[in-house]
Amino acid sequence: MTNLLELKGISKTFPGVKALSNVDLDLRAGEILGLCGENGAGKSTLMKILTGIYKADPGGEIRLNGERVEIANPNHARSLGLSIIHQELNIIPDLTVAQNLYIGRPGSHRAGYISDRQMVKDAAALFERLNMQIDPTAMCRDLPVARLQMVEIARALSYDSRVLVMDEPTAPLTTTETESLFELMRRFITPETGLIFITHRMPELTEMTDRIAVLRDGQYIGTVGTAETPMREVIKMMVGREVPADARPTTAPLSDEPMLTVEHLSTKKAVHDVSFEVRKGEIFGFAGLVGAGRTEVARALSGADPHTEGRVVVNGKEVNIRNASAGVKAGIGYLSEDRKQFGLLLDKDISFNTALASMDRFSTATVINSKKIRSVAQEYVKKLRTRTPGVDAEIRSLSGGNQQKVVVAKWLVRDSDVLIFDEPTRGIDVGAKDEIYTLLEELAAQGKAIIVISSELPEVLRLANRIAVMAHGRIIGVLDNEDATQENIMELATVGQDEANGAVA
Ligand SMILES: Nc1ncnc2c1ncn2[C@@H]1O[C@H](COP(=O)(O)OP(=O)(O)OP(=O)(O)O)[C@@H](O)[C@H]1O
Ligand SMILES: [Mg+2]
8 A cells, every 4th residue: 555645865954954864754544643753853844845845955755645746835735735734823913814814825716816705704614614613804913822723723624635734733722622623633534634743742642643753853763653652662762761751849839938929910801800829939830721811810910911900019029010021120020822922033043032031131231241141042052952053043943842942041041030931831842841840940949939821731730839720810729739630620620611601601
């Protein structure tokens, strides 16, 4: 039997980086193939070659149903039935959902022109078919990341693809949304189609894939059957060593003294009367479903959004946070969930971005100490194992996970009393996650208050001394780590959500 898709001897060189060397990969018809590897291993690059975004170095070949193809560009790839959902969102915020779906699409409508009304109609029909509740006329800038991801997915599914590549589609989604995405993925599979699924979340590979292919440092390591291979084997293939399994915090608060006290915090829409306290040296977790209000609490606390009510005390001093720079001054640092929008300047280098939140520490009124910035940036590249030719590399040339490491470095350097990390390890591989956890614990041990918002429950359980569970803008309950399990957290989150829904209805 011929494979649906075969890649043979694919190499790719970027200036200063050999991203892929002689990589093979095959996809069978009717299967979901997991593709995994550490940050910078070459997963996205390989898939961009397959879908016509990058040209491979000469020498390799791609076969589709046994026939050799030369893929000229992304439109050509789509016409061959190869589509991709990218790791970074490709949505234009100032257009509507429907416009994002259809504008610039060749050959989809006669004469290349399509009216807004027709687009809205087509989009509505598409969402209906995919069972997604999205308003085609909504402006994309008003939608949360998880929704935009669904738009992106709908767009890829709207092409009649034989091979669909999903590059970390679940990263911005939480449990419920991930479940409905999985449902769509299963429905996509027929005896004629195949799907390549990239994720850093190991349980998703177990649940969804038939086989798993592993890349390491641009090399092809191998492909294994999911059912007959224990996950720790796959992880070992990825990182070349054993990685510790699910763990719990290794640090405890230093004292009962609060570093951060929040009383009756409310915003216009999403946050209702939220009160909590984080002690010196404590890691405080926030769990809940998407839309529960966790990010909104962080944004209000850090000054990114205004709040209508509430008292905030940092290290014994009441602070008045009117905007983001007031937040940073008051000692509250916020690592946001969307690195593209809030976290990094993509056309600046690693050094600059690492120092971005701490320029006052690296400069006098007239001089910026770029030597010091470089050496600090280098220190964090080493600590976090950021894969890059050097600290002068532009952020946009880094792999997604390595960009995220720079965001983390930026806030580690800032050294605020209170640090809020919103999905700090999104898109970060299993090995590097552990290094970030250790760094967060080091910060806590220095007496800071750390807040971690995460949709990955094992991560919250690994890090947080106490866990607040939110639903509909309120804290439903706070659990001590000893008493917390994935099950009781989920129960609080969903019951809270249901009750609030009931109350609204
Ligand atoms: N346009 C580019 N210019 C220069 N280097 C690049 C470019 N795109 C990727 N690279 C480099 O190629 C290597 C592989 O990157 P790639 O994005 O494929 O990794 P990945 O496996 O998808 O990682 P992640 O899990 O972090 O998304 C990295 O070292 C990256 O810095
Ligand atoms: Mg990638």
